[in-house]
Amino acid sequence: MPGETTAGELQIGIPDSPDPSHGNFTDHSQTVFVATQSAEEYSVSRPFLTIIIPAYNESQRLPDSLTKIAEYLRSQPFATEILVVENRSTDETSAVVRDFATKVTASDPFTLDLLHSAPGKGAAVKTGMLVGNGDYLFICDADLSMPIEEVAKFLPPQLDPDGFDVAIASREITGAVRYNEPFYRHLMGRVFNHVVQKLIVPGIEDTQCGFKMFTREAAAQVFPHQTIDGWGFDPEILYISRIRGLNLVEVPINWYYMAESRINPLLDTINMVREVLRIRLNGVRGIYEQVPRTTE
């Protein structure tokens, strides 16, 4: 049943959440992997990487994406937890994730959890960021419009671990390539970016790409302060990162336009501009410097 919760799953941001523990489908606690980046040992119960996949009505796209992610992770020397964060999907998204989880074995260097959050992509990402256990936490759209292999560009050794707190994918900076994007979508993105740069994060050419890495420490500083549950959460988390003095780097990626989209280009863009204005107002009022009211 869509939206139904079973043991091993979490409802976060939903009143009367019964169980705050983080459940795994499979017990991997004996498996130990060594990350090449350091001599430190990682296990699937203490992962190096957390991949957070916000998912709304993704039963069609998720099987292929999860298969590609699993194949990639099986070739990596580190342990990963994958968190699919869903909310009230009306299709079989939850069932698809549960089914995939039954195929994860104890020898796999990853776990797969299904979480349920409050509505909105922003709420889903926040939930994953506050629950994730990795040293690095990566936001990853369900459609894999960036091939998963490129996640290595956001991690040591390709990035100097002392050189960044937040690394965001960019489709605009030198070295990035966009494939198959309709002109009107790119144009709308550029108009929105102009507004975002003018009002809250000057100098960032692409705030909206769905692939972003936070170190564990950066995530702990940013996400408790996030207030926006919808599409406008990206500029907000970058704005908070700046306020906190975090080191933000842009990473050029190969990006493939996926025709299927949950975004309504006109209505959602208008709403996102409203959200950007709200972020600016919050900033003027010092909201992000205050202790967050909730840490959900």
Ligand SMILES: Nc1nc2c(ncn2[C@@H]2O[C@H](COP(=O)(O)OP(=O)(O)O)[C@@H](O)[C@H]2O)c(=O)[nH]1
């Ligand atoms: N949990 C959750 N995920 C969402 C919601 N809206 C969008 N997403 C996810 O956000 C990601 C980006 O959505 P997509 O439709 O590909 O947007 P686009 O790439 O901007 O066209 C996908 O993984 C979606 O499933 C939502 O309301 N809740």
Ligand SMILES: [Mg+2]
């Ligand atoms: Mg997409």
